[in-house]
Amino acid sequence: MHSDTRTDVLVVGGGPAGLALAAELAACGLSVRLVAPHPPRPFPATYGAWLGELPPLALTCLTEVWSDVRVYTGEQPTPLLRPYALLDNARLLGALLARAGRALRWTVGTVRGAQREGEGWTVHGAGGQTWPTRLVVDAGGHGGGLIRPQHPGGAALQTAYGLVAHFEQPPAPPGGMVWMDYRAPHLPPAEVQAAPTFLYAMHLGGTRYLVEETSLIARPGLTRARLRERLHARLAAQGTLPRETEAEEWVAFPMNAAAPAPGPLLAYGSAAGLVHPVSGFQLADALCRAPGVAQAVAAALAAGGPQAATQAGWAALWSPERRAAREVALIGVDALLALPGEQLPAFFAAFFALPAAQWHAFLAPGTDAGTLARTMLRLFAHAPNPVRLPLAQAALGQVPASGRALRAALG
Numbered sequence: 191m192h193s194d195t196r197t198d199v200l201v202v203g204g205g206p207a208g209l210a211l212a213a214e215l216a217a218c219g220l221s222v223r224l225v226a227p228h229p230p231r232p233f234p235a236t237y238g239a240w241l242g243e244l245p246p247l248a249l250t251c252l253t254e255v256w257s258d259v260r261v262y263t264g265e266q267p268t269p270l271l272r273p274y275a276l277l278d279n280a281r282l283l284g285a286l287l288a289r290a291g292r293a294l295r296w297t298v299g300t301v302r303g304a305q306r307e308g309e310g311w312t313v314h315g316a317g318g319q320t321w322p323t324r325l326v327v328d329a330g331g332h333g334g335g336l337i338r339p340q341h342p343g344g345a346a347l348q349t350a351y352g353l354v355a356h357f358e359q360p361p362a363p364p365g366g367m368v369w370m371d372y373r374a375p376h377l378p379p380a381e382v383q384a385a386p387t388f389l390y391a392m393h394l395g396g397t398r399y400l401v402e403e404t405s406l407i408a409r410p411g412l413t414r415a416r417l418r419e420r421l422h423a424r425l426a427a428q429g430t431l432p433r434e435t436e437a438e439e440w441v442a443f444p445m446n447a448a449a450p451a452p453g454p455l456l457a458y459g460s461a462a463g464l465v466h467p468v469s470g471f472q473l474a475d476a477l478c479r480a481p482g483v484a485q486a487v488a489a490a491l492a493a494g495g496p497q498a499a500t501q502a503g504w505a506a507l508w509s510p511e512r513r514a515a516r517e518v519a520l521i522g523v524d525a526l527l528a529l530p531g532e533q534l535p536a537f538f539a540a541f542f543a544l545p546a547a548q549w550h551a552f553l554a555p556g557t558d559a560g561t562l563a564r565t566m567l568r569l570f571a572h573a574p575n576p577v578r579l580p581l582a583q584a585a586l587g588q589v590p591a592s593g594r595a596l597r598a599a600l601g
């Protein structure tokens with residue numbers, strides 16, 4: 191099936207990143223085709239974000255906001271004093287579609303490849319379809335699409351298994367959310383050492399909670415079966431087994447994408463390496479940056495044509511400063527991977543003891559390399575000795591290139 195309608199842009203993927211960019215491109219006056227294997231549908235994952243990092247459009251699409259946000263690295267909670275929000279995915283979808291308006295054409299299909307055709311492209315669907323377009327944006331997510339993000343040393347995964355369920359006894363503080371609970375007295379120390387996991391939990395009102403056993407980062411990632419077993423062991427030890435389960439959630443995605451080399455196709459979202467290498471967050475950043483990237487693309491398309499637009503898109507996405515920052519953040523990933531599992535609570539105790547502005551910046555998407563490097567050194571200075579040694583090895587010993595990146599960032 192051949193489409194004769196050539197669009198300005200074809201976006202591969204109907205996740206939040208692809209749709210956010212498609213909507214902003216359409217708002218810039220470009221004709222946009224979005225190809226996804228499914229019709230518009232609320233995004234399937236549970237999306238949380240720091241309230242202060244969300245753009246105005248997303249603030250109208252929240253289902254919960256918690257001001258009681260805690261971390262447990264020991265028996266006593268650390269209050270984070272930073273509101274955290276849960277997105278209402280149906281409303282977010284509706285808001286993005288409304289923003290896109292009629293300039294967006296949603297086509298159900300699976301993209302298999304893209305071929306240069308003169309100044310533009312012909313995109314091929316798995317069902318034999320062809321779609322002519324001036325510009326292609328791959329927003330096919332972690333696993334799909336046309337561009338393969340690079341993960342130095344192999345993909346290190348964040349994995350989690352969760353339940354939305356009703357509980358007789360609250361499994362987490364009523365009215366609050368637990369960002370990380372590393373307490374695990376119910377597990378043998380060797381288990382914790384081999385594979386540290388934490389509880390991420392939200393009170394959703396009444397007797398309803400989301401509880402998720404999470405491995406922040408591991409190579410290879412933990413299996414669904416192991417995390418499921420861990421979650422049940424934790425809930426059983428707390429005496430808070432669920433009464434009635436509404437839904438399960440399985441999370442698995444790579445955290446350690448390198449800044450991508452600009453290619454002939456543009457990318458966005460996780461396909462463009464936007465996932466934060468230490469927190470795993472991406473949603474707020476993808477929503478915030480879509481207008482700027484779309485404007486850069488639209489202006490260059492008008493002035494210089496498709497290739498100039500692709501280059502402008504990559505430049506807007508990955509400035510030299512952001513590339514330098516990613517190199518430093520990947521040192522943080524190496525450090526986390528090198529840390530013996532039982533030291534992670536002490537590491538995060540030191541992390542959240544930093545001045546709030548510093549740990550906020552460390553987890554924020556646009557922080558520069560120098561600030562990241564200085565925060566890492568401050569954390570190193572304040573961490574207990576058993577945490578310091580593996581951190582030092584990861585940063586300077588095992589990976590000489592990392593040492594160079596750190597020194598460059600510190601000037």
Ligand SMILES: Cc1cc2nc3c(=O)[nH]c(=O)nc-3n(C[C@H](O)[C@H](O)[C@H](O)COP(=O)(O)OP(=O)(O)OC[C@H]3O[C@@H](n4cnc5c(N)ncnc54)[C@H](O)[C@@H]3O)c2cc1C
Nearest residue numbers: 203204205206207237238301331334335459460471472473
């Ligand atoms: C379960 C889960 C929970 C998460 N929770 C959070 C969170 O709370 N906060 C946060 O910031 N981040 C979170 N993340 C990380 C990240 O933000 C999400 O993975 C987010 O969904 C990535 O958005 P995306 O649009 O880049 O990709 P995706 O959401 O993966 O969307 C990709 C889209 O591309 C389509 N596609 C793929 N291949 C093709 C193809 N060949 N042709 C056409 N279409 C294709 C898919 O069908 C889909 O529509 C979570 C990840 C997971 C897996």
